[in-house]
Amino acid sequence: xxxxxxxxxxxxxxxxxxxxxxxxxxxxxxxxxxxxxxxxxxxxxxxxxxxxxxxxxxxxxxxxxxxxxxxxxxxxxxxxxxxxxxxxxxxxxxxxxxxxxxxxxxxxxxxxxxxxxxxxxxxxxxxxxxxxxxxxxxxxxxxxxxxxxxxxxxxxxxxxxxxxxxxxxxxxxxxxxxxxxxxxxxxxxxxxxxxxxxxxxxxxxxxxxxxxxxxxxxxxxxxxxxxxxxxxxxxxxxxxxxxxxxxxxxxxxxxxxxxxxxxxxxxxxxxxxxxxxxxxxxxxxxxxxxxxxxxxxxxxxxxxxxxxxxxxxxxxxxxxxxxxxxxxxxxxxxxxxxxxxxxxxxxxxxxxxxxxxxxxxxxxxxxxxxxxxxxxxxxxxxxxxxxxxxxxxxxxxxxxxxxxxxxxxxxxxxxxxxxxxxxxx
Ligand code: PA5
Numbered sequence: 001x002x003x004x005x006x007x008x009x010x011x012x013x014x015x016x017x018x019x020x021x022x023x024x025x026x027x028x029x030x031x032x033x034x035x036x037x038x039x040x041x042x043x044x045x046x047x048x049x050x051x052x053x054x055x056x057x058x059x060x061x062x063x064x065x066x067x068x069x070x071x072x073x074x075x076x077x078x079x080x081x082x083x084x085x086x087x088x089x090x091x092x093x094x095x096x097x098x099x100x101x102x103x104x105x106x107x108x109x110x111x112x113x114x115x116x117x118x119x120x121x122x123x124x125x126x127x128x129x130x131x132x133x134x135x136x137x138x139x140x141x142x143x144x145x146x147x148x149x150x151x152x153x154x155x156x157x158x159x160x161x162x163x164x165x166x167x168x169x170x171x172x173x174x175x176x177x178x179x180x181x182x183x184x185x186x187x188x189x190x191x192x193x194x195x196x197x198x199x200x201x202x203x204x205x206x207x208x209x210x211x212x213x214x215x216x217x218x219x220x221x222x223x224x225x226x227x228x229x230x231x232x233x234x235x236x237x238x239x240x241x242x243x244x245x246x247x248x249x250x251x252x253x254x255x256x257x258x259x260x261x262x263x264x265x266x267x268x269x270x271x272x273x274x275x276x277x278x279x280x281x282x283x284x285x286x287x288x289x290x291x292x293x294x295x296x297x298x299x300x301x302x303x304x305x306x307x308x309x310x311x312x313x314x315x316x317x318x319x320x321x322x323x324x325x326x327x328x329x330x331x332x333x334x335x336x337x338x339x340x341x342x343x344x345x346x347x348x349x350x351x352x353x354x355x356x357x358x359x360x361x362x363x364x365x366x367x368x369x370x371x372x373x374x375x376x377x378x379x380x381x382x383x384x385x386x387x388x389x390x391x392x393x394x395x396x397x398x399x400x401x402x403x404x405x406x407x408x409x410x411x412x413x414x415x416x417x418x419x420x421x422x423x424x425x
Contacts, residue, residue, distance in 0.1 A: 009369050065209045070099055074105035076136055079166075082198025113142065129174065265293065276392055280395060323376050330343070
């Protein structure tokens with residue numbers, strides 16, 4: 001479902017990808033035998049196989065939540081970005097779905113929260129509150145504020161139908177609170193970190209509420225699992241991608257920009273940025289992770305990419321089969337000068353824009369790794385999530401850091417809690 005074109009990166013590389021085969025073999029075994037740094041957090045590796053037994057319950061709770069107007073998904077970081085990525089990737093633009101899925105707890109903007117409360121006050125509301133630790137401040141505050149409204153509107157029994165908590169199996173304030181109130185609970189396994197949790201109930205429940213086929217998602221993820229099970233670099237595209245970005249990094253590149261030509265990739269970009277940024281950016285190492293949506297950003301960042309400082313490379317995701325297409329028709333009077341495109345599809349023009357950009361950026365000394373994703377479907381979404389997760393683990397182990405912790409995120413919390421006067425800080 002994903003294949004790679006290395007034509008626009010190979011000329012920039014010193015050495016050969018296959019030189020890294022023995023290191024890749026070692027890391028592959030570290031991942032599967034759980035012997036590397038952070039090995040307590042490798043539960044996501046088998047998730048495509050282990051999650052299947054939970055799918056009927058996830059689907060049944062999702063079917064119940066579908067009766068409401070709005071599902072508020074409360075979470076931050078890995079507890080919301082995968083869902084957002086899936087919703088945007090699979091959406092039909094301009095089509096409103098019911099229930100509408102909206103997000104809270106990923107910011108602490110008072111304006112956003114007041115407007116959200118106003119927006120939901122006359123609607124029939126359900127909530128999926130997601131926090132592995134069950135103690136993260138942003139979603140905890142959002143949950144409290146939203147529940148203040150909902151408790152004034154619905155009985156305790158009614159709330160038990162509408163509120164679902166996705167959290168740890170035994171610990172944390174959210175676990176205790178939702179147990180005490182009798183809310184449905186889904187478990188985020190101990191060994192699955194937030195940014196590797198999209199293929200668990202964290203992502204699957206809200207995506208099922210939105211009407212997407214989670215069985216298909218998992219069958220795509222299983223395919224990615226199988227494709228990544230052989231560490232042979234001539235076959236394993238996830239590992240090829242990991243090694244290429246490692247080579248570029250060790251040969252002086254500092255920034256990786258994920259680029260695509262389809263707006264439905266917007267939140268895949270954001271999810272990917274969290275996955276790689278939070279996994280690799282530690283011990284003063286790691287590529288800085290950024291993203292762009294072309295053509296839009298060709299008319300803003302494009303100038304910098306072409307002629308700015310030469311410290312970046314791009315990874316382009318090309319979607320091979322667009323969901324819809326349209327033919328450009330000839331006009332009698334060619335006033336806009338576009339008759340030379342008559343008979344061509346818009347996707348053809350988009351592809352030529354991509355090819356032209358690849359050539360231009362190559363001339364500007366920007367290496368490009370091109371990943372071809374087969375289509376836009378639940379299966380390709382599941383495939384892509386797993387593809388990047390395993391590539392990220394390989395990448396992070398190549399630079400010899402723990403891919404599964406995020407010690408740097410604690411610093412801002414410590415200062416914030418001191419400033420807020422939280423007991424114990
Ligand atoms: O990837 C991660 O582990 C983090 O981004 C977490 O998902 C994020 O901090 C939210 O944590 P929690 O689910 O515990 O509220």
